[in-house]
Amino acid sequence: MAFMEALKRTAQDVEAVLEALLPLQGASAPRLVEAMRYAALGQGKRLRPFLVRESTRILGGDDAAALRVGAALEMVHCYSLVHDDLPAMDDDDLRRGRPTCHRAFDEATAILAGDALLTHAFLVLADPATHPDPAVRCALVARLSHDSGHEGMAGGQMLDLLAEHHATHDEAEVLAVQNLKTGALFRFACEAGAILAGAPEEDRERMRAYARDIGLAFQIADDILDVEATAEELGKATGKDAAAGKATFIDLYGLEGARARARDLVESAVSILAPYGDLADNLREAARFIIERRS
């Protein structure tokens, strides 16, 4: 299956780029770089870098640039996991089947490793090696900082923490949290391709719309997995949302309703890609994969 092979190849390619961007040799603070590497290397499906790469390819951008942007995005994603896992946040011991960063190192090192991964992502984007045009690099920096900051991912994590032990929930509230916490980085991933390729606004809007649909489908699938999958399959604790009193999409729609909603979103995402024909097959498969995955 071409999609799974392409996903696997991207994971390998991103790994190589991350490895080169996070060298231990010559580090001023080796322990910090070890923790950054622990958090960023050797794991994950690299779905977000895959979306950067495919959106770039479809719109005619440069593949090496896409890999660097994907690596920067993955640094931001991994930093968010390290901080979300901290005792003061979700207090998780396991992530992708391994001890979380603060368990493998210590809390102070994990906080700093997250900070330094986030910081390094912007250095990678601002580097001329990412794109020859500084206007393109600035657009990437502005977009990623917006989408990962208080009006994006960090804002969503704040709302998610406040949602714990919250008596009432409505759909709008759960959607708003998801849209910031998970949705924002998916949107960046797909929009980055349009930015790298210098694509017109209509492509950019199409990529954002596709990302909105698959981002929401991804979160619904996560909620279903949290109920259905075993901790072994997920490599992290399950059933935590219910225990924390957080409203999930299953509370809103029921299990079958949530499945149906996720399927509808995938169909919508697939149809948005119609103008790109066969070129977008991998992105179509990615949308389906998002709700079919078991981890």
Place this chain on the structure above:
Amino acid sequence: MAFMEALKRTAQDVEAVLEALLPLQGASAPRLVEAMRYAALGQGKRLRPFLVRESTRILGGDDAAALRVGAALEMVHCYSLVHDDLPAMDDDDLRRGRPTCHRAFDEATAILAGDALLTHAFLVLADPATHPDPAVRCALVARLSHDSGHEGMAGGQMLDLLAEHHATHDEAEVLAVQNLKTGALFRFACEAGAILAGAPEEDRERMRAYARDIGLAFQIADDILDVEATAEELGKATGKDAAAGKATFIDLYGLEGARARARDLVESAVSILAPYGDLADNLREAARFIIERRS
């Protein structure tokens, strides 16, 4: 005294810029923005923004641009204070005479507020409002991410944490920690003026050299204050370095030796500015102020 007035005016001007860059109105996650504002507004001498502004003025750059860069730099400085104060790091209850961010809010909110301040700094730098030339904006992003990341401030904080309860210390080790932890942001502050003004490499190198001297003098003065000042004067706990078993510049040089070293550094910094004549008077006074302050 012209210098103190200029410092005070910059504090007011930076406050206004930060206020505009961190609006509570319309925030997606109001509690997060409240914590960011708590950490960034209404306090501090704003010494780093002052250095940005003065280096920009001397080299002929735009003042409004310097204020925005100063505000971005202050966001990074304030994020580092919020994270350094966390229980897993220095575990401080007081900062500038007020409860630290995690005491005023909670640990999770403080971690996220730090993350979001750091992230927002890069959005401010990448914004066309900061400078019309995207190459200049990219240079600022690259420099600030380098100087605040694992090869700069975050790396220095890691080394500083590892230095606790460390049996032997030598001068090179203490200098290396200082150079990263405090020195890097001072270097960025002064170099930013050269970047904004498009100044030639010799000005850039001169600004870096001035910043190296005053950054080290600042840290020596901090160690002296930690021994001599009262907690009331400093608005934070004193004597913590000795209690933590960290080597300070007083361990290395003795109290009188440390004072003499700081004075020498200030004289060196002042002499570096000779080519700029009267224009650099405020930077000369800033160097003297750094070792004469009582907080």
